[in-house]
Amino acid sequence: MNDRLGDDPELDEEARAPGARTIRDVARLAGVSIGTASKALNANGRLSAKTRAKVLKVAEELDYRPNNLAQSLHRARSMTVGILSNDNYGRFTFPIVAALERRLFDSGIAVFMCNATDDPARERRHIDQLLRKRVDGLIVTARRADRREPIEPAARGLPVVYVFARVDNPDALCLLPDDEGGARLAVEHLARLGRKRIAHITGPEHFEAVRLREKGFRAALASAGLAAPPGACRSGRWSEEWGREAVRDLFARPAAAPDALFCGNDQIARGALDALNEIGLSVPGDVAVVGFDNWEVMTSGARPPLTSVDMNLDALGTAAGDALLQMMAGSKLCGVSRLPCSLVVRASCGAIL
Amino acid sequence: MNDRLGDDPELDEEARAPGARTIRDVARLAGVSIGTASKALNANGRLSAKTRAKVLKVAEELDYRPNNLAQSLHRARSMTVGILSNDNYGRFTFPIVAALERRLFDSGIAVFMCNATDDPARERRHIDQLLRKRVDGLIVTARRADRREPIEPAARGLPVVYVFARVDNPDALCLLPDDEGGARLAVEHLARLGRKRIAHITGPEHFEAVRLREKGFRAALASAGLAAPPGACRSGRWSEEWGREAVRDLFARPAAAPDALFCGNDQIARGALDALNEIGLSVPGDVAVVGFDNWEVMTSGARPPLTSVDMNLDALGTAAGDALLQMMAGSKLCGVSRLPCSLVVRASCGAIL
DNA sequence: TGACTCTGGGAAAAGCTTTTCCCACGCTGT
DNA sequence: ACAGCGTGGGAAAAGCTTTTCCCAGAGTCA
Numbered sequence: 001m002n003d004r005l006g007d008d009p010e011l012d013e014e015a016r017a018p019g020a021r022t023i024r025d026v027a028r029l030a031g032v033s034i035g036t037a038s039k040a041l042n043a044n045g046r047l048s049a050k051t052r053a054k055v056l057k058v059a060e061e062l063d064y065r066p067n068n069l070a071q072s073l074h075r076a077r078s079m080t081v082g083i084l085s086n087d088n089y090g091r092f093t094f095p096i097v098a099a100l101e102r103r104l105f106d107s108g109i110a111v112f113m114c115n116a117t118d119d120p121a122r123e124r125r126h127i128d129q130l131l132r133k134r135v136d137g138l139i140v141t142a143r144r145a146d147r148r149e150p151i152e153p154a155a156r157g158l159p160v161v162y163v164f165a166r167v168d169n170p171d172a173l174c175l176l177p178d179d180e181g182g183a184r185l186a187v188e189h190l191a192r193l194g195r196k197r198i199a200h201i202t203g204p205e206h207f208e209a210v211r212l213r214e215k216g217f218r219a220a221l222a223s224a225g226l227a228a229p230p231g232a233c234r235s236g237r238w239s240e241e242w243g244r245e246a247v248r249d250l251f252a253r254p255a256a257a258p259d260a261l262f263c264g265n266d267q268i269a270r271g272a273l274d275a276l277n278e279i280g281l282s283v284p285g286d287v288a289v290v291g292f293d294n295w296e297v298m299t300s301g302a303r304p305p306l307t308s309v310d311m312n313l314d315a316l317g318t319a320a321g322d323a324l325l326q327m328m329a330g331s332k333l334c335g336v337s338r339l340p341c342s343l344v345v346r347a348s349c350g351a352i353l
Numbered sequence: 354m355n356d357r358l359g360d361d362p363e364l365d366e367e368a369r370a371p372g373a374r375t376i377r378d379v380a381r382l383a384g385v386s387i388g389t390a391s392k393a394l395n396a397n398g399r400l401s402a403k404t405r406a407k408v409l410k411v412a413e414e415l416d417y418r419p420n421n422l423a424q425s426l427h428r429a430r431s432m433t434v435g436i437l438s439n440d441n442y443g444r445f446t447f448p449i450v451a452a453l454e455r456r457l458f459d460s461g462i463a464v465f466m467c468n469a470t471d472d473p474a475r476e477r478r479h480i481d482q483l484l485r486k487r488v489d490g491l492i493v494t495a496r497r498a499d500r501r502e503p504i505e506p507a508a509r510g511l512p513v514v515y516v517f518a519r520v521d522n523p524d525a526l527c528l529l530p531d532d533e534g535g536a537r538l539a540v541e542h543l544a545r546l547g548r549k550r551i552a553h554i555t556g557p558e559h560f561e562a563v564r565l566r567e568k569g570f571r572a573a574l575a576s577a578g579l580a581a582p583p584g585a586c587r588s589g590r591w592s593e594e595w596g597r598e599a600v601r602d603l604f605a606r607p608a609a610a611p612d613a614l615f616c617g618n619d620q621i622a623r624g625a626l627d628a629l630n631e632i633g634l635s636v637p638g639d640v641a642v643v644g645f646d647n648w649e650v651m652t653s654g655a656r657p658p659l660t661s662v663d664m665n666l667d668a669l670g671t672a673a674g675d676a677l678l679q680m681m682a683g684s685k686l687c688g689v690s691r692l693p694c695s696l697v698v699r700a701s702c703g704a705i706l
Numbered sequence: 707t708g709a710c711t712c713t714g715g716g717a718a719a720a721g722c723t724t725t726t727c728c729c730a731c732g733c734t735g736t
Numbered sequence: 737a738c739a740g741c742g743t744g745g746g747a748a749a750a751g752c753t754t755t756t757c758c759c760a761g762a763g764t765c766a
Contacts, residue, residue, distance in 0.1 A: 023723065032746085035725080038725080044725080046745085070426055070723045071722080073753095075724075111466050113466035129458075133433075241654070300593075375751090386715070387717095400714065420753070422752075426722065426752080429721075
């Protein structure tokens with residue numbers, strides 16, 4: 001038996017076909033059958049240590065990589081999942097997807113990225129493609145806006161996790177941030193710092209997140225024994241401009257002016273900060289401000305740096321990965337699960353720093 | 354022959370195994386051989402119209418989807434590519450990847466998303482996984498910072514496109530935005546509007562983009578017959594804070610103050626706007642400002658809305674997709690290709706609106 | 707009517723692994 | 737020395753398609 005593979009003319013011959021190494025090559029060069037090679041590579045059957053080592057050595061020298069296509073075909077598990085996204089901006093989706101991909105990759109699963117920007121036909125074609133590729137599961141993400149339709153029944157039997165997306169089907173598993181709890185966190189913090197007249201400037205009411213955050217806002221006020229005067233909650237757009245407008249309006253009569261603002265997102269908060277500045281009010285001296293999203297580019301560019309609620313999107317992504325793995329292993333999971341937010345304290349709320 | 358498939362007891366039997374339909378099922382129910390069914394589905398061999406129609410009808414009724422794994426195994430083309438990203442933020446990568454995915458999907462190719470956030474070991478494992486999955490090509494993206502190492506030689510023979518990333522290997526294809534041209538666009542525009550003392554506030558010098566933009570800045574000044582006084586170009590960080598600092602410094606002696614600022618990124622521009630505001634200078638009245646990146650959240654939140662250079666990242670993504678498709682079809686492409694930027698004019702530069 | 711040409715469809719190999727089942731060899735015990 | 741048993745490794749099927757090659761039947765022409 002020739003152990004010096006480096007001198008084996010057969011090896012040189014093989015070296016010319018890169019990337020196309022098969023288990024046949026390994027078996028032939030190791031002088032064993034294909035089945036034996038497979039067993040050695042997978043630490044599977046009963047083989048002598050010598051044979052096993054020989055096969056592994058040859059595989060290493062050939063830089064052999066098993067063909068996942070053939071493996072998947074045989075095992076009826078592709079070790080891939082599809083991520084269906086509808087976020088054309090990517091700001092929320094990206095951290096989720098990144099964490100998800102990391103979690104799944106650590107379990108040996110690769111993800112197909114599919115972007116179907118609110119085009120139902122395109123989404124159907126994507127799902128069709130994923131089914132042809134025999135993905136083992138599906139993740140569906142959306143912008144927070146929409147309570148979307150469940151995906152096609154064709155996917156029945158396939159594990160599906162909706163993350164940062166909500167469907168009405170009670171059999172579906174939806175993972176979402178706890179908007180209400182996040183709002184409560186912010187308002188409780190402000191109340192604890194002694195603020196008495198807390199207002200809420202937020203986005204369009206048709207967002208469920210807006211309604212939930214308002215709910216949390218009111219709940220926290222109530223449990224802090226504070227009143228929510230009429231007009232203390234303003235919903236508008238998600239923009240800085242709206243933040244500025246709302247502040248100008250809220251502070252038009254100084255007597256009734258708030259001493260704290262909880263904003264529905266960091267852009268609104270940023271606009272609010274700018275407007276307060278212009279009015280001549282100091283932050284956090286006269287008014288404390290808390291945002292939502294903890295979007296670094298907004299919070300750190302703001303003056304003073306913005307305290308903000310973090311939705312822990314990466315934890316959400318990791319949780320979605322965990323859930324999908326469980327479902328792929330046979331568990332039936334369903335219902336709406338909301339993961340906690342956290343408060344990232346910076347200077348704008350007037351906490352001791 | 355029973356044409357009413359709805360009544361066929363065999364069909365009902367089959368209906369219980371969802372997603373597991375094979376071409377055997379189609380063939381059996383259509384009363385033809387597997388080979389014939391395949392020919393009908395692929396419009397391939399010579400078949401009578403009747404047989405073809407019969408097979409297609411059965412396939413439709415069964416909701417049959419060919420198993421891509423088996424197809425790929427046979428054809429030795431997986432119709433998948435991997436996207437290897439190192440951008441942990443996603444701001445630049447996301448638009449590129451989205452456009453890329455769209456382009457490739459339209460050609461029937463699915464993309465594996467791999468995030469290897471600057472961890473070389475992780476990147477190697479990702480590449481290994483992709484090779485096992487027998488991807489037909491690879492896209493490598495990076496943060497603009499680094500002139501990165503080419504990926505492992507193991508991938509030799511596999512088409513690779515570097516986009517928004519740069520490697521020294523002359524055999525590699527790199528697609529990048531034309532930073533220099535973008536800078537020229539901005540400065541020419543300012544010069545055309547009559548600005549005479551144009552300064553440049555930009556990011557860290559170790560970024561190639563910073564050096565190229567400065568080069569474009571100086572070139573455009575020269576060809577407009579304007580001088581670039583010493584200290585007209587300041588490099589620092591990519592942050593709003595740096596924009597504010599630099600403005601305070603540049604405008605310390607009003608006599609030598611610029612009448613226009615070209616900023617290396619929108620965050621710097623945003624900071625500059627705020628600082629100018631505080632100093633009491635009007636934009637664009639006293640000073641015109643142009644940013645870089647055309648990042649919507651920055652440009653539209655700014656007051657006044659910010660004129661900015663757009664790197665056309667989606668065009669870059671589409672071009673990368675085109676290039677990869679060509680390489681997959683056999684073309685050898687290499688070299689560094691820079692795609693044009695464009696200027697998006699808003700109020701901050703003082704153009705007629 | 708016989709030979710020949712189409713034509714439509716079938717059989718089988720190939721693509722790469724995994725896994726089950728089985729066989730042969732060598733050893734043990736008497 | 738022989739029966740039996742354990743052990744290591746091989747053969748082959750299966751997983752799902754595609755494609756090539758071939759055959760049978762029908763039609764055509766002389």
